[in-house]
Amino acid sequence: MLTKEQASEIFDRIKKLSTADEVEVLFSGGHFALTRFANNTIHQNVAEENYVVSVRAAFGRRTARAFTNKFDDESLRQVVRSAESLAKVQHPDPDLLPMPDSREASVIPDRTGESPVPTRAVPSRHFAATAAITPEIRADGVKKIVGVAEKHKLTTAGVFSSTESLEGIFNSRGLTDWHTQTLAEVSITMLAADSSGWQKANSPDLAKLDPLRLAEIAALKAVDSARPREIPAGKYTVILEPAAVLDIVGFMFWDYSGMAILDQRSFLTGRIGTKLFGDNITIWDDVTHPLQTGAPFDGEGVQRQRVALVENGIVKRVVYARATAERMKRSEQRDKAGPIAATGHGFALPNEMGEMPQNIVFAPVGDSQTIEQMIASTERGVLVTRLWYIREVEPFEKMLTGVTRDGTFYVENGRVQGGVRNFRLNESLIHMLSNVEAMSVPVRSCGEESFDMVVPAMKVKDFNFTEVTKF
Amino acid sequence: MKHISNWALNIAALRGASYADVRVVAQRSRSLTTKNGKVGSASDAESVGMSVRAIADGAWGFAASAELGRGAVEATAARAVEIARASARVKREDVRLAAEKPAVAEWTTPHKIDPFTIPVEKNIELLLNIDAELRFVAGITLAETNLNFNREEQWFVSSEGADIHQTKLSTGAGYAAYAFAGNEIQKRSYPNSYGGQWQNKGYELIDELKLVENAGRIAEEAVALHKADQCPEGKFDIILDSSQLGLQIHESVGHPIELDRVLGMEANFAGTSFLTLDKLRTLRYGSDLVNVVADARQEHGPGLGTFGYDDEGVAAQCTPIITNGLFTGYLSSRETAHTIGENRSGGTLRAEGWNRLPMIRMTNISLLPGEKPLSLEQLIASTDHGVLLQTNRSWSIDDKRYNFQFGCEIGWEIKNGKRARMVKNPSYSGITTEFWNSLDAICSRDEWTLWGTPNCGKGQPQQVMGTGHGAAPSRFRGVKVGAAFKS
Numbered sequence: 001m002l003t004k005e006q007a008s009e010i011f012d013r014i015k016k017l018s019t020a021d022e023v024e025v026l027f028s029g030g031h032f033a034l035t036r037f038a039n040n041t042i043h044q045n046v047a048e049e050n051y052v053v054s055v056r057a058a059f060g061r062r063t064a065r066a067f068t069n070k071f072d073d074e075s076l077r078q079v080v081r082s083a084e085s086l087a088k089v090q091h092p093d094p095d096l097l098p099m100p101d102s103r104e105a106s107v108i109p110d111r112t113g114e115s116p117v118p119t120r121a122v123p124s125r126h127f128a129a130t131a132a133i134t135p136e137i138r139a140d141g142v143k144k145i146v147g148v149a150e151k152h153k154l155t156t157a158g159v160f161s162s163t164e165s166l167e168g169i170f171n172s173r174g175l176t177d178w179h180t181q182t183l184a185e186v187s188i189t190m191l192a193a194d195s196s197g198w199q200k201a202n203s204p205d206l207a208k209l210d211p212l213r214l215a216e217i218a219a220l221k222a223v224d225s226a227r228p229r230e231i232p233a234g235k236y237t238v239i240l241e242p243a244a245v246l247d248i249v250g251f252m253f254w255d256y257s258g259m260a261i262l263d264q265r266s267f268l269t270g271r272i273g274t275k276l277f278g279d280n281i282t283i284w285d286d287v288t289h290p291l292q293t294g295a296p297f298d299g300e301g302v303q304r305q306r307v308a309l310v311e312n313g314i315v316k317r318v319v320y321a322r323a324t325a326e327r328m329k330r331s332e333q334r335d336k337a338g339p340i341a342a343t344g345h346g347f348a349l350p351n352e353m354g355e356m357p358q359n360i361v362f363a364p365v366g367d368s369q370t371i372e373q374m375i376a377s378t379e380r381g382v383l384v385t386r387l388w389y390i391r392e393v394e395p396f397e398k399m400l401t402g403v404t405r406d407g408t409f410y411v412e413n414g415r416v417q418g419g420v421r422n423f424r425l426n427e428s429l430i431h432m433l434s435n436v437e438a439m440s441v442p443v444r445s446c447g448e449e450s451f452d453m454v455v456p457a458m459k460v461k462d463f464n465f466t467e468v469t470k471f
Numbered sequence: 472m473k474h475i476s477n478w479a480l481n482i483a484a485l486r487g488a489s490y491a492d493v494r495v496v497a498q499r500s501r502s503l504t505t506k507n508g509k510v511g512s513a514s515d516a517e518s519v520g521m522s523v524r525a526i527a528d529g530a531w532g533f534a535a536s537a538e539l540g541r542g543a544v545e546a547t548a549a550r551a552v553e554i555a556r557a558s559a560r561v562k563r564e565d566v567r568l569a570a571e572k573p574a575v576a577e578w579t580t581p582h583k584i585d586p587f588t589i590p591v592e593k594n595i596e597l598l599l600n601i602d603a604e605l606r607f608v609a610g611i612t613l614a615e616t617n618l619n620f621n622r623e624e625q626w627f628v629s630s631e632g633a634d635i636h637q638t639k640l641s642t643g644a645g646y647a648a649y650a651f652a653g654n655e656i657q658k659r660s661y662p663n664s665y666g667g668q669w670q671n672k673g674y675e676l677i678d679e680l681k682l683v684e685n686a687g688r689i690a691e692e693a694v695a696l697h698k699a700d701q702c703p704e705g706k707f708d709i710i711l712d713s714s715q716l717g718l719q720i721h722e723s724v725g726h727p728i729e730l731d732r733v734l735g736m737e738a739n740f741a742g743t744s745f746l747t748l749d750k751l752r753t754l755r756y757g758s759d760l761v762n763v764v765a766d767a768r769q770e771h772g773p774g775l776g777t778f779g780y781d782d783e784g785v786a787a788q789c790t791p792i793i794t795n796g797l798f799t800g801y802l803s804s805r806e807t808a809h810t811i812g813e814n815r816s817g818g819t820l821r822a823e824g825w826n827r828l829p830m831i832r833m834t835n836i837s838l839l840p841g842e843k844p845l846s847l848e849q850l851i852a853s854t855d856h857g858v859l860l861q862t863n864r865s866w867s868i869d870d871k872r873y874n875f876q877f878g879c880e881i882g883w884e885i886k887n888g889k890r891a892r893m894v895k896n897p898s899y900s901g902i903t904t905e906f907w908n909s910l911d912a913i914c915s916r917d918e919w920t921l922w923g924t925p926n927c928g929k930g931q932p933q934q935v936m937g938t939g940h941g942a943a944p945s946r947f948r949g950v951k952v953g954a955a956f957k958s
Binding site: 032034035036037038039040041042043044045046047048049050051052054064065066067068069070075078079082083085086087089090091093095134135136138139140142143146155157158159161187188189191196198263264265269350351352388389390391392393394395396397399401402403405406422424426448464466467468469470471 | 504506507509510511512513514515516517518519520522530531532533534535536537538550553554555557558559560561562563564590591592595599612613615649651654655656734735736737738739740742745826827828830864865866867868869870871873874876878896898900902931932954955956957958
């Protein structure tokens with residue numbers, strides 16, 4: 001894999017080619033391999049290695065970026081030329097700040113701007129065993145998953161992937177940072193004639209993945225939800241497994257952004273400091289959490305802070321890139337914006353979205369329950385494995401639609417009664433997070449509708465299903 | 472580039488591959504956006520690399536590399552074969568490819584103006600002019616514009632003798648105006664939401680779109696939505712504008728006809744399909760008026776699904792998908808054609824880039840226009856009571872593609888053949904086949920537009936692909952409206 005030393009040498013070459021006042025170079029890429037199976041056979045099996053360098057040139061308050069995946073002299077000359085040509089024709093941006101130096105990026109003022117708060121170190125996220133996964137290891141893993149499917153007379157589809165990746169940043173003010181990590185991921189769908197079950201998990205450490213256990217759980221879901229019956233749409237108590245919680249809550253985190261408030265496109269506009277959710281909802285953004293992944297710095301190299309977004313249902317604050325924070329301080333909205341300071345969540349510049357929290361951690365509650373306990377206390381409800389095709393219907397009440405998928409069960413008198421046909425939901429996230437009756441211990445969870453998070457299972461009352469589909 | 476391909480093909484053969492193909496791809500893109508009077512992002516990108524797809528021991532392997540030196544290319548080819556042999560550890564039967572006469576060809580997207588030759592200053596000036604028009608309207612709190620150009624040059628060579636050099640060009644542009652007031656955010660977009668209109672054309676598309684000319688109207692509609700009544704809830708006759716109908720086609724026809732989905736290959740991610748193989752030439756998909764084709768040929772128009780050859784060297788074709796309401800065809804590939812009794816691929820295999828495996832993708836999936844002259848205004852005039860819905864705002868459909876729900880940016884209640892009042896937050900929902908069977912009128916060719924959907928996601932790892940959808944405004948009888956907002 002590309003090393004920090006090699007990247008540093010490339011940065012030096014770029015710096016020599018550049019005529020800009022300031023230059024910033026981002027590196028990304030690595031090795032990626034994925035074995036895909038369906039109908040109990042491997043049908044796609046891919047591997048790639050690629051590294052991308054992106055150059056940001058700044059002339060005063062004009063800036064632009066160009067990308068290439070070629071590191072020869074001519075390609076680097078061309079990418080520098082492209083970034084500089086684009087930058088020179090920009091209109092000056094009064095909000096553009098000089099690039100941060102190492103000190104500014106690593107120590108961030110607190111909310112008052114008076115005392116600096118050093119950031120915490122992230123645990124190592126690079127595991128040699130994960131980086132060394134071969135096509136044969138993945139194929140043998142798939143073979144075991146197929147074995148589980150055959151044991152239950154099911155058909156299986158899914159993926160077993162492995163990644164070794166890097167993110168790096170260098171700028172002409174001396175800032176340098178580098179992050180490497182690995183990730184192994186398994187996703188399994190088990191299919192029966194009229195039902196299905198699903199599980200997915202990932203970890204930087206292959207040793208923490210248990211594909212066989214995931215396969216067994218997915219298989220039991222397919223078996224137990226066979227011959228689904230149709231029950232009418234309506235308001236139900238739902239038990240959302242962690243992946244289903246992730247699928248739906250992920251849609252709100254784009255709004256926890258200073259830029260989204262300035263743009264008045266966030267559902268938090270005018271609502272920071274107010275109680276929007278139930279007392280039991282506390283949400284952090286915390287890249288240092290042991291179950292999280294990702295680089296501890298943002299698109300400008302600023303260290304990511306641990307930020308309390310919601311405490312006991314009250315929206316406490318949003319995250320900021322450097323320039324967004326400065327803009328907000330001058331904005332008419334500053335008095336309604338909560339604490340204003342760069343938090344290390346900015347996207348690479350230039351961009352129009354500003355920033356976003358991407359390491360979401362739901363805080364545990366003192367009286368957490370297992371999913372089995374939630375089921376046992378439910379008189380009439382629906383257990384949901386996973387959601388699909390979540391989209392925003394109305395942005396200010398955060399009304400979302402979507403469907404259940406791959407394991408939807410009817411619960412009555414404290415017991416799972418069998419599978420039901422899948423529902424369409426139309427539900428406000430504000431309403432949902434105000435109606436959480438119980439939560440499990442938060443776990444690292446992954447799905448297809450949002451980025452990975454540390455979230456609990458939730459039991460939610462009055463969840464709005466508006467239609468039933470045909471299966 | 473032929474020498475690079477030959478290095479790879481030679482190694483693949485030496486390592487025992489029974490088939491191999493090589494794609495060497497150079498991609499270039501430019502993306503410009505503005506927001507509230509400022510340039511939001513400005514970037515140029517290039518990506519160059521090659522990939523090898525190989526069959527060994529009857530199974531597939533794929534490997535890709537950005538390095539184009541002989542050593543790296545040969546190692547990549549060897550890796551593809553090694554991966555194929557690993558795949559063979561878990562297989563039920565050998566891969567079968569439908570026969571295809573190897574093509575030797577050159578093909579380039581027809582265009583008048585290479586968009587990369589237009590000075591960036593001029594691009595930015597256009598976007599800022601639109602932005603100013605949008606924000607001139609009181610009540611607009613956020614204005615966003617975008618302009619995108621893409622160029623992809625590909626050399627495809629196969630062990631069977633295919634040798635195809637193809638260059639595709641696409642252009643996209645659009646904008647959105649937001650109005651935030653009270654507890655509501657309303658939005659209008661032009662020419663379409665989520666990036667506007669995209670076609671395989673040059674810069675000439677930009678002039679055709681009349682972007683500046685429509686900005687004031689769009690901004691005024693965004694503001695006016697705040698004073699509009701909520702769209703009524705119930706069963707109504709609805710008329711969909713052509714852009715919304717394009718997305719309806721994409722979601723409820725385009726995806727379910729993908730043969731890889733039907734065969735279970737996408738079950739873990741994108742899902743399967745209600746269109747099981749027994750439904751071919753037996754299912755009444757829609758009313759007699761419904762004629763849908765999958766047409767990748769240039770004569771269909773400059774859609775994002777238009778090309779000369781797909782990414783396994785099969786020439787662009789037109790496949791009848793729905794014929795007078797009867798379901799008549801799937802999207803297929805060389806590997807899947809035999810499952811529907813075909814001896815040739817439908818030519819739909821495409822990859823996002825050099826580092827992605829080609830897979831079945833929609834080409835231009837289009838609803839053919841009505842044969843009798845019918846304008847949108849005439850269609851409205853012939854509707855007693857209904858709702859006209861314009862421009863998509865949200866879209867969702869289940870993983871077998873039965874139950875869907877769409878929201879639109881703006882609606883107009885129709886009473887006694889006239890647009891009666893603007894309504895906000897219009898949405899509709901239904902079951903795919905019931906919906907298409909309720910279609911009773913399609914506007915004619917002069918109302919037909921070939922829309923581009925630049926953001927279709929599919930596959931693991933996920934690939935984003937552009938697809939085309941031709942549609943003219945159409946009417947559907949007795950559709951459920953407003954269920955999304957029913958408390």
